Amino acid sequence: MSLDLKFTYTEKKDTRSGFGDGFLEVGRKNPNVVGLCADLIGSLKMGAFQKEFPDRFFQTGIAEANMIGLAAGMTIGGKIPFAGTFANFATGRVYDQIRQSVAYSEKNIKICASHAGLTLGEDGATHQILEDIGMMKMLPNMTVINPCDYNQTKAATIAIADHHGPVYLRFGRPSWPIFTPADQKFEIGKAWKMIDGKDVTIFATGHLVWEAVVAEAMLREEGIHAEVINIHTIKPLDQEAILESVAKTGCAVSAEEHQINGGLGDSIAQTLILHHPAPLEYVGVYDQFGESGTPTQLLEKYGLNAENIVKAAKRAIERK
Amino acid sequence: MEKLAIEQLQKICTQMRRDVLRMVHAVQSGHPGAPLGCAEFFVGLYFDKLRHNPDFNMDGKGEDLFFLSNGHLSAGWYSVLARSGYFPIEELRTFRKINSRLQGHPATEEGLPGVRIASGSLGQGLSVAIGAAQAKKLNGDDSLVYVLMGDGELQEGQIWEAAMYGAHYKVDNLIATVDYNGQQIDGPTEKVMDLKNLKAKWEAFGWEVNEIKQGNDLQSVLDGLEKAKSMTGKGKPILNLLYTEMGYGVDFMVGTHKWHGSPPNDEQLADALSQLEETLGDY
Numbered sequence: 001m002s003l004d005l006k007f008t009y010t011e012k013k014d015t016r017s018g019f020g021d022g023f024l025e026v027g028r029k030n031p032n033v034v035g036l037c038a039d040l041i042g043s044l045k046m047g048a049f050q051k052e053f054p055d056r057f058f059q060t061g062i063a064e065a066n067m068i069g070l071a072a073g074m075t076i077g078g079k080i081p082f083a084g085t086f087a088n089f090a091t092g093r094v095y096d097q098i099r100q101s102v103a104y105s106e107k108n109i110k111i112c113a114s115h116a117g118l119t120l121g122e123d124g125a126t127h128q129i130l131e132d133i134g135m136m137k138m139l140p141n142m143t144v145i146n147p148c149d150y151n152q153t154k155a156a157t158i159a160i161a162d163h164h165g166p167v168y169l170r171f172g173r174p175s176w177p178i179f180t181p182a183d184q185k186f187e188i189g190k191a192w193k194m195i196d197g198k199d200v201t202i203f204a205t206g207h208l209v210w211e212a213v214v215a216e217a218m219l220r221e222e223g224i225h226a227e228v229i230n231i232h233t234i235k236p237l238d239q240e241a242i243l244e245s246v247a248k249t250g251c252a253v254s255a256e257e258h259q260i261n262g263g264l265g266d267s268i269a270q271t272l273i274l275h276h277p278a279p280l281e282y283v284g285v286y287d288q289f290g291e292s293g294t295p296t297q298l299l300e301k302y303g304l305n306a307e308n309i310v311k312a313a314k315r316a317i318e319r320k
Numbered sequence: 321m322e323k324l325a326i327e328q329l330q331k332i333c334t335q336m337r338r339d340v341l342r343m344v345h346a347v348q349s350g351h352p353g354a355p356l357g358c359a360e361f362f363v364g365l366y367f368d369k370l371r372h373n374p375d376f377n378m379d380g381k382g383e384d385l386f387f388l389s390n391g392h393l394s395a396g397w398y399s400v401l402a403r404s405g406y407f408p409i410e411e412l413r414t415f416r417k418i419n420s421r422l423q424g425h426p427a428t429e430e431g432l433p434g435v436r437i438a439s440g441s442l443g444q445g446l447s448v449a450i451g452a453a454q455a456k457k458l459n460g461d462d463s464l465v466y467v468l469m470g471d472g473e474l475q476e477g478q479i480w481e482a483a484m485y486g487a488h489y490k491v492d493n494l495i496a497t498v499d500y501n502g503q504q505i506d507g508p509t510e511k512v513m514d515l516k517n518l519k520a521k522w523e524a525f526g527w528e529v530n531e532i533k534q535g536n537d538l539q540s541v542l543d544g545l546e547k548a549k550s551m552t553g554k555g556k557p558i559l560n561l562l563y564t565e566m567g568y569g570v571d572f573m574v575g576t577h578k579w580h581g582s583p584p585n586d587e588q589l590a591d592a593l594s595q596l597e598e599t600l601g602d603y
Contacts, residue, residue, distance in 0.1 A: 069451060069478065072451060074455045100441045104438045
């Protein structure tokens with residue numbers, strides 16, 4: 001029997017393509033937008049922008065620290081740099097550069113990070129960063145965004161060009177259901193309640209929003225009504241939406257393709273513990289590195305899929 | 321800006337050295353050695369060569385920009401900024417104190433005029449300066465970008481990423497300067513981590529190198545900076561190798577790493593100030 005899903009899809013696409021298409025669009029709209037990439041133009045889908053605006057695009061070679069510094073310098077003079085590389089090299093490798101030259105200096109830079117999380121797949125743990133949300137959200141002045149599908153990533157890319165200040169935009173490699181509308185308005189810092197419910201709230205970000213949508217249908221078959229909230233912006237966090245939902249449902253699950261230490265779940269836990277203590281279950285990676293495999297195999301092995309969200313929801317409800 | 325006579329510029333150098341010593345002494349922290357060695361550079365740049373506007377705006381369109389990559393020279397930079405009109409000279413009193421705009425290392429958060437990016441964690445300023453220089457080219461702005469780095473700072477890998485990039489993109493509206501004093505915190509650079517032949521290194525990376533052999537002789541510095549300006553616009557970034565002596569101007573501080581990050585005590589301050597005539601009035 002097929003599930004009665006509240007959101008469906010007819011097409012799958014990678015979120016990085018949503019970034020690439022959005023990037024081209026902001027390039028056409030705003031002549032101050034410039035691009036930088038550390039030898040991963042094809043992987044980041046930045047080629048169309050580079051082709052149309054060769055004078056506004058800078059191949060930096062395999063030198064991410066320099067790329068972040070260059071981007072910081074280009075803001076002085078009014079440019080809006082979009083600096084792209086894999087999430088691993090866009091954060092851990094250049095943390096100090098981002099901390100001093102970008103976040104502390106409040107530079108209007110968009111750090112565009114692809115291939116985040118386990119769904120990078122076969123390349124393995126060296127490239128599967130699961131700590132980046134934590135690192136970036138700890139930095140004062142930094143906005144952290146992790147959209148869920150092609151359409152939302154494209155909308156987010158367009159929205160951050162108009163937002164003044166440093167942004168970390170996280171997206172991924174795998175082909176993924178496109179289940180949000182093409183014409184959506186992306187509001188930074190505003191959570192999106194996708195499905196109404198009363199028994200438990202599932203707060204999901206990135207690829208796992210789709211898994212949360214599937215989990216909601218599975219739970220509904222068992223008579224459990226879950227609310228699904230799409231937290232595309234992890235910082236600033238929409239605390240109002242979180243508290244309003246948990247006040248109604250009384251318990252929650254967080255779902256993210258990230259370490260449970262320092263990710264979205266911890267941000268929600270902090271909100272709840274300060275304002276409305278309630279049971280929270282984490283769906284995320286439990287303090288381990290990833291490994292090679294297909295995205296589906298990895299999400300299953302590390303417990304980041306709909307089945308595990310269902311189990312977590314039941315545990316949360318039991319703890320009420 | 322009206323050009324000042326060399327005698328007047330020399331007076332500013334002396335006053336800057338007094339400022340630096342008094343600032344680090346007052347809070348018993350900070351880095352006197354390198355700014356004492358760079359006084360002629362800072363004064364020659366800010367009071368003679370730089371086309372700048374002390375009515376500060378962040379974008380600096382149509383003006384020359386200066387970035388301090390070795391942010392620990394903050395005391396010297398602040399003195400020159402204040403004395404060229406960016407903020408009140410009195411404010412030098414607040415250096416490194418609570419609620420001050422004059423942070424231990426330069427920062428933008430408090431809005432100190434003249435500072436366009438935070439520095440202190442070494443190795444980042446050359447990349448920033450190159451980015452700013454490229455933004456100028458995109459904006460059709462023909463003014464120049466300057467950056468100062470320490471020689472010890474060249475041990476950071478990011479510098480060489482930026483060096484490779486600057487030549488590749490022919491960033492020829494950039495004048496970088498290395499404060500070549502041969503000293504760093506733990507000792508002489510040749511003992512800590514030998515820099516070997518810096519001229520050959522930069523040339524191999526595709527830069528035009530301009531040696532300023534007497535970095536503590538004001539006329540030599542002015543001539544050297546003028547020569548560097550004449551070398552711009554020819555397809556290569558410019559690198560000044562500025563030979564200085566750390567601690568220059570105070571007999572017991574000169575030529576040693578000992579005063580890199582140590583302030584003088586009361587007695588040492590009195591001794592040092594007695595060697596530097598108050599020329600423009602202490603803050």
